[in-house]
Amino acid sequence: MGGKLNVSENCLDRHLGTARENKAALIFEGEPGDVRTITYKQLHFHVCRLAHIFENMGVGAGDRVAIYMPMIPEAVVAMLACARVGAVHTVVFGGFSPEALKDRINDCKAKLVITADGGWRRGKVIELKANVDKAIAGAPGVQTVIVVKRCGNPVNMVEGRDVWWKEAWAGAPNTHAAKAFDSEHPLFILYTSGSTGKPKGVLHTSAGYLLGAKLSAHYVFDLKENDRYFCSADIGWVTGHSYVVYGLLANGATVFLYEGAPNHPEPDRFWEMIDRHGLTILYTAPTAIRSFMRWGDNYVLRHRLDSLRLLGTVGEPINPEAWMWYQKMIGKKRCPIVDTWWQTETGSIMITPLPGVIPTKPGSGTLPFFGVVPKIVDSDGNEAPRNSGGKLVLTRPYPSMLRTLWGDDARYKKQYYSEFPAHPDYYFTGDGARQDKDGYFWIVGRIDDVLNISGHRIGTAEIESALVSHPKVAEAAAVGRPDELKGQALVVFVTLKAGHETSDALKEELRNHVGREIGSLAKPDTIRFAAGLPKTRSGKIMRRLLKELATSGEIKGDTTTLEDFSIITALKADEE
Numbered sequence: 001m002g003g004k005l006n007v008s009e010n011c012l013d014r015h016l017g018t019a020r021e022n023k024a025a026l027i028f029e030g031e032p033g034d035v036r037t038i039t040y041k042q043l044h045f046h047v048c049r050l051a052h053i054f055e056n057m058g059v060g061a062g063d064r065v066a067i068y069m070p071m072i073p074e075a076v077v078a079m080l081a082c083a084r085v086g087a088v089h090t091v092v093f094g095g096f097s098p099e100a101l102k103d104r105i106n107d108c109k110a111k112l113v114i115t116a117d118g119g120w121r122r123g124k125v126i127e128l129k130a131n132v133d134k135a136i137a138g139a140p141g142v143q144t145v146i147v148v149k150r151c152g153n154p155v156n157m158v159e160g161r162d163v164w165w166k167e168a169w170a171g172a173p174n175t176h177a178a179k180a181f182d183s184e185h186p187l188f189i190l191y192t193s194g195s196t197g198k199p200k201g202v203l204h205t206s207a208g209y210l211l212g213a214k215l216s217a218h219y220v221f222d223l224k225e226n227d228r229y230f231c232s233a234d235i236g237w238v239t240g241h242s243y244v245v246y247g248l249l250a251n252g253a254t255v256f257l258y259e260g261a262p263n264h265p266e267p268d269r270f271w272e273m274i275d276r277h278g279l280t281i282l283y284t285a286p287t288a289i290r291s292f293m294r295w296g297d298n299y300v301l302r303h304r305l306d307s308l309r310l311l312g313t314v315g316e317p318i319n320p321e322a323w324m325w326y327q328k329m330i331g332k333k334r335c336p337i338v339d340t341w342w343q344t345e346t347g348s349i350m351i352t353p354l355p356g357v358i359p360t361k362p363g364s365g366t367l368p369f370f371g372v373v374p375k376i377v378d379s380d381g382n383e384a385p386r387n388s389g390g391k392l393v394l395t396r397p398y399p400s401m402l403r404t405l406w407g408d409d410a411r412y413k414k415q416y417y418s419e420f421p422a423h424p425d426y427y428f429t430g431d432g433a434r435q436d437k438d439g440y441f442w443i444v445g446r447i448d449d450v451l452n453i454s455g456h457r458i459g460t461a462e463i464e465s466a467l468v469s470h471p472k473v474a475e476a477a478a479v480g481r482p483d484e485l486k487g488q489a490l491v492v493f494v495t496l497k498a499g500h501e502t503s504d505a506l507k508e509e510l511r512n513h514v515g516r517e518i519g520s521l522a523k524p525d526t527i528r529f530a531a532g533l534p535k536t537r538s539g540k541i542m543r544r545l546l547k548e549l550a551t552s553g554e555i556k557g558d559t560t561t562l563e564d565f566s567i568i569t570a571l572k573a574d575e576e
């Protein structure tokens with residue numbers, strides 16, 4: 001406590017006047033193929049200008065700013081400009097719906113929104129500004145919207161509220177004396193799914209977060225001065241915060257930023273870009289690797305990939321088959337793979353190999369990073385014997401840990417520190433895991449009411465509350481079933497209100513309804529109508545049984561607490 005810093009100065013100004021000044025901070029490639037290189041000096045100019053614009057608008061220390069943008073350099077500029085003036089950004093992934101954006105804006109009371117007219121995805125324009133307009137219709141606290149012109153699609157600019165980035169830009173000075181903020185000054189809020197219907201605003205602060213992101217990026221990616229680093233995560237997720245923006249820029253690295261889809265115009269887009277830009281490190285998600293495998297080796301074999309020297313994965317457990325493919329086809333058995341386990345809450349990588357130092361085992365994140373003390377424990381918090389599964393906890397604090405949930409300290413304590421009454425200092429991760437005889441950690445996956453679909457975290461309660469907000473739905477239960485491509489697929493069981501008929505058209509209507517409420521990433525893979533849902537005598541839906549049914553088509557588990565067994569027979573009979 002008591003130390004002060006400016007996070008943006010640590011990512012930018014510290015490199016000025018050094019050999020890094022004219023080094024590329026960002027190499028950007030848009031989906032249509034436009035390329036822009038931005039040096040540290042130029043990025044500094046941009047950030048300084050936007051910082052002035054913010055201050056002229058009355059946006060300063062502690063104010064919240066929502067960022068809803070495509071993966072373009074202006075998104076990075078926006079985040080760093082917030083950090084520069086001490087404003088707290090909340091980046092909302094562009095795939096979230098206006099409804100989800102509205103909830104996040106209202107929860108943190110953002111007064112400024114930064115967006116773009118649109119972003120490119122598979123040759124089409126995602127209309128971000130139109131979504132912002134819909135969101136703001138229900139978010140009266142927003143005073144200003146800054147709009148980047150990216151795609152040139154028509155947008156509606158509201159007089160007195162909306163300004164074009166370019167126009168706001170004119171005349172703003174391009175130097176800005178950065179003020180130092182307390183080490184615990186809030187840096188960002190990132191909403192993530194939990195076990196209730198409402199996403200949680202994970203709060204990260206300044207010095208500890210930056211230290212965690214910077215140190216881990218340095219060691220885990222073994223950064224070298226000439227690296228060209230590519231992380232395929234969107235800045236709307238924590239991976240984009242820590243390992244596209246803060247961790248990499250604080251190290252003075254060159255970050256490659258790609259706007260669009262990995263299979264546009266063809267499924268070899270990544271490999272083509274890696275060769276053309278000479279990229280050296282690739283950090284991506286297992287679900288992406290499984291898609292590449294499915295698209296076929298030929299797309300990979302068209303390219304040399306000889307600039308690559310290190311590969312990483314994050315977001316979900318990687319199956320050994322995908323790991324082996326990644327190592328052989330992409331890494332040509334030359335590149336180490338770092339399988340990094342961490343969470344939005346941890347802010348930086350917690351369990352990971354150090355490349356070239358820690359022998360890897362396909363599917364294991366191996367060992368804890370410096371200062372991280374994880375344990376596998378049983379339900380009472382006692383350490384589980386080696387090779388037997390348990391709950392993954394972090395027993396000691398570390399610099400980049402979340403500080404609270406925005407506006408809800410009580411939920412923060414309950415969510416993370418109440419699982420083991422005998423150990424109130426154990427942080428519960430929500431993950432199940434085991435440690436093998438060598439002490440290596442193997443993450444099994446979430447054991448709470450959170451699903452991991454294509455590396456995206458989605459709460460079952462969020463899906464259920466979206467479904468029951470549809471006028472025809474009485475009750476809903478969401479569960480995951482294993483899926484070869486996505487890791488988990490989303491299956492929902494729905495009962496209808498009296499007088500409504502089941503139909504395929506209604507299934508489609510419900511899928512679209514969830515898309516509108518949350519975003520397409522949350523659309524159920526399977527919808528099953530049921531006459532009733534299995535419940536305990538106290539009325540709690542027994543999701544465990546539904547999960548078994550969705551996974552194996554059978555229910556063999558304990559049904560003694562079930563209130564009405566005939567429901568199970570009916571559910572099985574309804575099977576598609």
Ligand code: PRX
Pocket residue numbers: 192238239313314315316317318339340341342343344345365429430431443445446452455456457
């Ligand atoms: O279940 C774990 C899984 O992703 C969850 C965290 O999700 P999120 O906060 O969205 O952050 C994702 C990016 C850091 C964890 O609780 N997870 C993340 N990385 C791994 C993983 N599971 C297995 N292996 C990993 N490397």
